[in-house]
Amino acid sequence: MKNNRFTGILITALTALALWSLWPTWQDYSYSRKITGFTTVEDSLKYHEEHREQIEHAAEKSLKLGLDLKGGMYLVLEVDLVDLLRERAWNKDAKFEEIMSVVEQKSAGVNTHIISLLQEEFQAEGIRMSRYFYDVRDTDEEIVGKLEREASQALSRAKEIIRNRVDQYGVAEPVIQTQGARRIIVALPGISDQERVRKLLRGTAKLEFKLTRDRESLLDALERINAYVQSAPSEIGAAEDTENPLYNHVVVMDNGRAYVPDYSREMLQKLFQQDVMEKLLPKDSELAFSARTIEGRDAGRYHDLYMLKKTPELTGGVITEAKATFGASALQPEVTMKMSSEGTSKWARITGANIGRQIAIVLDGAVYSAPVVESKIPGGSSVINGIGSLEEAQDLEIVLKAGALPAPVRIIEERTVGPSLGADYIRSGLLSSSWGLFLVMVFMILYYRKAGVSADIALVLNVLFVLSVLAGFGAALTLPGIAGLVLTIGMAVDANVLIFERIREEIAAGRNFRMAVDNGYSKAFSAIIDSQITTLGAGFLLYIYGAGPIQGFAITLMIGTAASLFTALVVTKGIFDLLISRNLMNEKSFG
Template sequence: MRKNLNTKIIVILAALAICVFGITGIPHGVTPAALKNALVSRINLGLDLRGGTHLVLQVHVEEAVGATADSDAARIQTELQQAGITVGSVVRDPQRTDAIQIQGAPADRVGDIRTTLNNRYSSQYDITSSSGTSWTLTMKPTAVRDLEQRTLEQAIETIRTRIDSLGVSEPVIQEYNLGSNQILVELPGVDDLARVHDIIQSTARLEIHEVQGGPWPDEAAALQALGGNLPYDSVLLHEPAGTASPNSPDQVYQVKKAPEVAGTDIRDAQTGRNPNTNEPQVVFYLTHAAGDHFADFTGANKGKSLGIVLDNKLREVATIRDQIRDTGTISGGAMGEQQAKDLSMLLRTGALPASISYLQESTIGPSLGADSIREGVMASVVGMLVVMVFMLVYYRGAGINADLALFLNLVILLGFMGYSGSTLTLPGIAGVILTIGMGVDSNVLIFERIREELHAGKSPAAAVDQGFAHAWTTIIDTHVTTIVSAAILFIFGTGPVRGFAVTLTIGLLANLFTAVFVSRVIFDSNLNRKQRGEALSI
């Protein structure tokens, strides 16, 4: 019996040591300041305690649907030409984002057209024809929903990558379940809202297009030069004033709609210096496949012009002097050091699949977080001291047992948070306080049951044994039901609500260990030191 008790005591001491290390790690000294710094470095503080930025973003997924339809329209045009079928136009329906219209198709090639379309597009589009000369491809509802969900997930991953590049610790970036196609972003310690806007919202979609005409001073002059009609495979893009040089005017170019290099073809981007002007520039590198295609294109089109398009605006128009494979540069204009760094980061992390808008935005100052920490810790300490004093007064010697178990419960909770990197929020502190209450409740159940067994005339050892045995079922019931409730809060809640659920769940699991195992070991150790028939202080 004594050997078994010693083993249990060693287990408890080992758990205590492991959890203390989880809370403080290896402190640089034993002074209060060193211990405080060690604690702060292990326990991550949430937005409401540390201060920072809170955002709710709306992702305009319909833009991704429209972009997919545009891309498919260009691909259909190419595939029909390869099949020897000439049509008037293949464009996205101007009234809808999920439909493609084919006009001017030869009526004698209906079968060939349907075969070409069915081979690749029947799984995503419903294909119909009214007269044989016009066709409509409408994206299926399931395909639209899948595309919208992928767009939301890609936006979350892109934003997370960009935020990680800012060095923000423990950011919250997740789907916001209270709205449709919305993202919750919480950035502890970040209060520069303008910089966050620039980093998150910019789509930074870099493309390289063939320039087919221009420049003209405005779109009206461009359309007049083109005979009043813009070819369906072309678009007009602006080169904003000051882009080519500090004093250059706004100009309009005709460029091919389908890009030769798209944003997904970029594998890396870094900042550098223009060797001639020493101005900041961004050097980008293409993937192997994109580099091969670009080399073939530039090798066959020497003397023609290329346009580097960033977010639907021309950044540079350059003449192809020689074959270009996998490297290009962006420079000029008013680009400074910080703009070059931000642009290279955006190109590395990829373009957002759709634009976003801000539904909610707020900043929380660190002083408010410091007040919350001070008041929350004070509430926890006062609550714990009051409970411990009550247990000592009401249960006498057994109250020491309960207080030791309660203290160990708190150490296990903080130790787990230190190891797991969990974020402590203000509702999380409330979860800690509730855990203290639940821990006392378990001890009260056990102690009252022991008292009943003693009043029934049983010996102290038998009363302790029966008290734990009969209270165990009730303790399990109360803890399991509360943990289930906490799990529901974690699944459907956001941010601070999840912090409350996490701390409550960890605290309850720790309480099962301390109230049942630790408390029982303390009782058994106390009984071993007593003489047979000696009363139990409870």
């Protein structure tokens, strides 16, 4: 009797807990229906504002839907390990660039190990890798080992940084995982602003503080580049002024400032990245464009052109805090930054030594601002302005907080699932699951009568437990997850059928009903445990080695298997014990 009471309390408590876990999902659904039910947008906004806190809490705690059900973005990112290798090389002669070009061509579109390709090319050329990487005394095998570790760390670091950016952006239940040697899969449910997400994910966020060269040095360098372009006019295409072809694309003002039309930026960027620039520019110098454009007298858009010291005075690694805000004076979006203690002391020394000079704040190669240092800055603070919108400032805050990517990433595959398609999937999935559950329940009642009713109660609780666990742990329900749920329904039925048939065998052998039930459960126990543990193991392996949809299926399968074990061995037995103790079930009513 005590066991029956304990079983009843356990089942009741777990059922109440499951309903409590799913209550926010019901609230979220109810709020959505109310908001969409208003006839005017103003009424919807007013209702949302009045119940903002409750709506946001319900949405946060509700059962999440995966990318295939809710709609969103699926992207495959590729980490540019070739660029990483170029950075790691201490010798970058023409032969090295030739080898890297071959490696880049062979690896294009193939998710292969870059380091292996690199080693093969060096061996084919008969050149030791120590000529370009690490210590000249290192063997090729030692260098390959070091580069492979760096490549692996770069991939892991890129994944971690992308996850941090996505989390700070506020995407519910993203899927972020590595694939092969240099790819990262990113699935983002419920995304509407796709272009913003693209920029957020592929931005390297390489922040540098660089001294600017004086205007005279910039103008002298432009003269040398113009002379070079005169001798190689194909570098910038056909020019109206063949004597000064560069100045068809660069406007120099009386004050010495230089501007580049927005339509010429990409072409000049390629020119300025050529190796010949090392001869044309002062030592340790580079040319860079402003991130923002300004409107010229001809209504065109122009970038500021800067010449910077190539070696940064400080990098973004010292940034400990970033905050998007509006400037106190101009009320323009900006990002304020705080530095570490080490960065603070360096920043104070740098600003103190360069009073009256410009220090450019450079992010991913673009100059966001280049303020003149008016005095020593001891507090370790800095500001990035020249930002187009508060949204852009907030995205910049996110990438600065998450950190810089170890190497550039590019989007090599992108798919978008529309919300309407997701809604169709939901309807189809729910319809098929509901019909499947209904037909199984009808069959169980027709075939096993009262025992079938107990099995049906167990089935309903099984589904309830699975959904509540998904909601409670913040997991997402996906279309493969619905398939896993349907499969667990079948497995739960299978376990009940196994038990009921054993009970029938005991009744046929002449046992009284009480003993037949106990023996039936005992004899079916080992078979049920064996099959369910095997299924759990299969689900675990699918989750560990699978990706995306496979993992969604595996999660639901594992939760459903555990739930079906409980409902088959505990719930139905508890119902049987209750009915038998009250003389509401015997062998005649068993079916």
